[in-house]
Amino acid sequence: MLSKIQNTFILIVDDTPKNIQLLGTVLKNVGYKIIVASNGIQALGILEKIKPDLILLDVMMPDLDGYETCKRIKESEKLKNIPVIFLTAKTQPEDIVKGFDLGAVDYIVKPFNSSELLARVKTHLELKFNQELLQTLLNFQRDMVLMTDGEKVIAANYSFLKFANCKNVEDFNLKYDHIMDLLEFEVKVEKNDVSKLLRLPKEEEFKVKMKRDNGEYLIFRIKQNVIPEKEVSILSLVDITQLENQKSSLEEKASIDELTKVYNRTKFQQLFKNILEENQVNPKSLCLVIFDIDHFKKINDTYGHNKGDDVLVNIASFIKSQIRMSDILCRWGGEEFTLLLVGSNIEDGVKICEKIRVQVQNHPFIQDRQVTVSMGITHYLPNDNLETFVARADNALYLAKRTGRNRTERN
Ligand SMILES: [Mg+2]
Known part of the structure; x- marks a missing residue:
């Protein structure tokens, strides 16, 4: 003994x-x-x-x-x-x-x-x-550890019970009908599949979200060990909330233009690719706009680069407030922006551009000076890739510049 x-x-x-x-x-x-x-x-x-x-x-x-x-x-x-x-x-x-x-x-x-x-x-x-x-x-384990039959909790350590705000396992099982009531899998899982899922030896690791009593969500990496003859799983849950938050803030940093807070070119390329690959949208109703701020160099020379930056920031956020959630705005570089109009044909696209152009012209970005934009628009053609698509819109922008600025041209 x-x-x-x-x-x-x-x-x-x-x-x-x-x-x-x-x-x-x-x-x-x-x-x-x-x-x-x-x-x-x-x-x-x-x-x-x-x-x-x-x-x-x-x-x-x-x-x-x-x-x-x-x-x-x-x-x-x-x-x-x-x-x-x-x-x-x-x-x-x-x-x-x-x-x-x-x-x-x-x-x-x-x-x-x-x-x-x-x-x-x-x-x-x-x-x-x-x-x-x-x-x-x-209890010796700092991570949360529990044993389950895929439905009820059989044993759990102090960390887990503390998280669930339960005195003991019986208390937990009274509070929650099913262990799924506490766990939210990233992959959508039906309750009936849980016992099956928790015994799946091939997919041993899952990411789950769990809600604290105070409503705060934490993210855990959940690892399971199955004792098949007992039909019991031992789960260990490692809190990776901080790590995940760092990851998403890094991802955000990598996809957002630091100055204007709209998407950067890399993210734009990725989103464009996703839209085409996932067939989220009918290519016939996809338009690309390239626009830039007229005489931006003069603004910088006259008012200084800080003021120039302010204009970039304010125009970006102004236009972002004018477009639909599904549209994608990106700072292409310098004073040049791209705008992907998702779900618009070329006629609607031109109307949107004109509306934005007029609103920009009438908006007091700088006192005593009108700030205007020139816009070039094209619609997606079969066999287009991003380069050919952008090149056509760029040509339209060039035309708008050459024919007097503060106007929209289509190509
Ligand atoms: Mg007696």
Whole structure:
């Protein structure tokens, strides 16, 4: 046995002094420490001060019988994990079942056989010790660890229970019908598939989101180990929220133009590719606009580069506020921008450009000076790639510049 007999306390509860003496002798002979109570009420009194490792509980006692005493022990958060073995002269199945229903781990029929008694006591002490050892090992893990049958939680460590704001596993299972109620998989998973999914050895790692009681979402990498013959999964959940946030802020940095906060050219190319590949849009209703700020060099020369930057920022955010969510605005470079109109044919596209152009012309970006844009627009043709698409729009912009600026040309 892993735990020391000398440090093991057993509470004997029996109203017959002779029974206490007999039991006590057998247990003391092998080294157990004995505490005795002659009835249920006395036993509960003792249990308020001392927490034994195991309780041997007589069933037939005056006042508070063994069943009621056991019920109260199992109702107590502090005492419920102490194994209770009934000592009974009753051998009717219903009496035995009643004992188990009340939370007893075993029963011993009186008059008892010493070797059998010792064997059963030892077994249940070992079981309790192993459970405590498992719980200690689980709690020792800083990451959240839990065991599940794919539906309910069987065991969980302190980190997990703390996250779920539950006192213990029973509490968790009362609060959540299904473990899926807490976990949100990145991949959409139906509840019925979870038990299957949690036992899928091929896909051992998942990313899940979990919501705290305060509504805050955290992201976890969830790893599972399956014990197939037990139909049980051990899950460990590593908090990767910070890492994920860093990743998305890096991704954002890599895709956003630092000055104007609209997409940069790299991101634009990627989004364009996605749109064509994923067939998200009918290519016949895809227009590309290239526009730039007229005489931008003069603005910089007259008002300084800071003011020039302000104009870039304000024009970008002004136009962004004028376009649809599905349209994609990008700073192409310098004072040049591209705008992908998703879902517009060329006629509608020209109208949109004209509307924007007039709004820019009428907007006071700089005091006492009108800021205008020239725009070139084209629509997508079969076999276009980004270069040919851009080149056509660029030609249209060139035409707009050459024919007087502050105008829209189509190609
Ligand atoms: Mg009795």
